[in-house]
Amino acid sequence: MKFILSGNNPLSGSIEVSGAKNAALKMISAAILISGKTELENVPKIIDVENMLLILKSIGGEYSWGGNKVTIDTTNVSKHDLTIDISRKLRGSVVYVGSLLAKFGKVTLPFPGGCNIGKRPIDYHIDLFQNLGISVVEENETYIFEKQGEASSEVTLLGRSVTVTENAILYLTLLKGNTTTVRNCAAEPEIDDLINFLNSAGANIKRIDEETIEVTGVDKLNETSHRVMGDRIEAGTWLVLGLLLGDNLKITGFDPKFLEAPLGIAKGMNGNIEVGSGSITVNKSELVSKDITTGVYPEFPTDLQSPFGLLLTQSTGTATLNETVFNDRFKYLHDLVDMGADIKIESKNKAVITGPRKLSGRIIESADLRAGATMVLAGLIADGTTEVDKAEVIDRGYEKIDDKLSRIGAKIQRES
Numbered sequence: 001m002k003f004i005l006s007g008n009n010p011l012s013g014s015i016e017v018s019g020a021k022n023a024a025l026k027m028i029s030a031a032i033l034i035s036g037k038t039e040l041e042n043v044p045k046i047i048d049v050e051n052m053l054l055i056l057k058s059i060g061g062e063y064s065w066g067g068n069k070v071t072i073d074t075t076n077v078s079k080h081d082l083t084i085d086i087s088r089k090l091r092g093s094v095v096y097v098g099s100l101l102a103k104f105g106k107v108t109l110p111f112p113g114g115c116n117i118g119k120r121p122i123d124y125h126i127d128l129f130q131n132l133g134i135s136v137v138e139e140n141e142t143y144i145f146e147k148q149g150e151a152s153s154e155v156t157l158l159g160r161s162v163t164v165t166e167n168a169i170l171y172l173t174l175l176k177g178n179t180t181t182v183r184n185c186a187a188e189p190e191i192d193d194l195i196n197f198l199n200s201a202g203a204n205i206k207r208i209d210e211e212t213i214e215v216t217g218v219d220k221l222n223e224t225s226h227r228v229m230g231d232r233i234e235a236g237t238w239l240v241l242g243l244l245l246g247d248n249l250k251i252t253g254f255d256p257k258f259l260e261a262p263l264g265i266a267k268g269m270n271g272n273i274e275v276g277s278g279s280i281t282v283n284k285s286e287l288v289s290k291d292i293t294t295g296v297y298p299e300f301p302t303d304l305q306s307p308f309g310l311l312l313t314q315s316t317g318t319a320t321l322n323e324t325v326f327n328d329r330f331k332y333l334h335d336l337v338d339m340g341a342d343i344k345i346e347s348k349n350k351a352v353i354t355g356p357r358k359l360s361g362r363i364i365e366s367a368d369l370r371a372g373a374t375m376v377l378a379g380l381i382a383d384g385t386t387e388v389d390k391a392e393v394i395d396r397g398y399e400k401i402d403d404k405l406s407r408i409g410a411k412i413q414r415e416s
């Protein structure tokens with residue numbers, strides 16, 4: 001599958017972001033903790049979500065789609081071993097460990113997969129569970145987690161990881177009688193959306209501060225309905241598009257407060273942006289360069305590093321792009337250089353970008369989900385035609401990207 005892009009024409013009208021992938025995936029796992037039905041609204045119809053639901057089905061769960069609503073019934077979930085073929089397809093499968101351990105006390109997890117963005121070990125997960133009284137054995141590229149002892153009343157995560165924080169919450173939610181303080185947690189808004197969802201089902205989870213969460217176990221969770229938050233990363237992707245090509249481009253369906261760091265950078269670059277409640281309106285801008293460093297929320301998100309890398313190629317001046325979260329998320333920069341950008345890649349985590357430089361169309365492959373979306377944006381501002389191959393990588397995280405972009409005037413075609 002590929003996308004063919006051309007144009008460099010103004011984009012206007014309204015583009016609505018879908019529900020947040022990285023919140024929806026965890027709620028599908030969390031549904032295992034709920035006795036009866038779970039209704040999730042605003043679920044993005046993307047390949048990662050489909051795969052997460054297929055994993056649920058493989059262990060006995062049932063689900064049905066109605067528009068963007070998914071109804072899940074986990075009454076018949078009876079297995080605790082995840083199959084190798086699907087769980088390798090997405091990193092999010094690692095959050096099944098917390099829920100299945102809570103339900104069965106044992107889980108088998110083949111080494112998880114995910115985007116190719118650098119070393120993605122699960123040592124923090126293993127350390128977390130060992131501190132919570134779980135034994136972890138590694139056998140034939142599979143981990144076996146098994147409950148042995150009691151959880152301690154305090155645990156400190158080895159690193160401020162999103163999925164490790166979520167696994168801690170998922171496991172501790174049903175540990176009745178225990179109150180556990182989890183320290184060194186991540187603060188991404190998708191974690192808090194998961195907490196709100198679980199609390200709406202009767203859980204007792206409190207965020208004490210940016211790095212601390214307290215979970216008091218309850219004996220059961222009840223049926224609930226929850227609307228998944230809008231995807232701040234998708235919104236940030238369209239923010240970049242608006243700064244490059246927008247003609248009063250309105251981006252809706254998300255809360256701009258979760259996009260504070262990227263909006264701050266974009267405004268500091270001279271971006272013409274009007275922030276509303278639940279939307280932003282963006283215009284093509286005469287941009288000036290600004291240094292960007294990624295970090296744990298509320299710092300600048302690593303998932304927007306690549307669209308903003310593209311933005312720096314179109315801004316006047318020289319700026320440094322520092323990636324501090326993942327150690328191999330710069331592959332797309334080589335493609336931008338091929339298209340005419342001026343980029344010095346100084347290391348796997350530091351690049352110096354000088355702009356503005358005109359880009360010309362090329363045949364490119366999606367290196368990972370966010371890099372693939374960035375190449376779609378690059379194709380829309382480049383001279384001539386750009387072909388982005390491996391479009392299915394982009395479909396993992398962006399719902400109907402071609403339809404959404406066509407509706408605001410972009411020239412994008414999907415070909416198999």
Ligand code: EPU
Pocket residue numbers: 021022025091092115119120121122123124125126159160161162163164186188302303325326327369370397
């Ligand atoms: N890390 C370890 N050991 C671990 C776990 C993490 O060393 O056991 C390191 C990672 O290698 C990385 C850092 O900790 O250097 C942070 O990784 P984190 O665990 O926070 O990432 P994640 O939970 O695997 C989630 C999102 C990513 C997003 C990151 C950071 C999901 C399913 N994925 O990944 O989303 O980039 O948090 O915000 O929630 C994406 O959507 O494109 C994507 C990659």
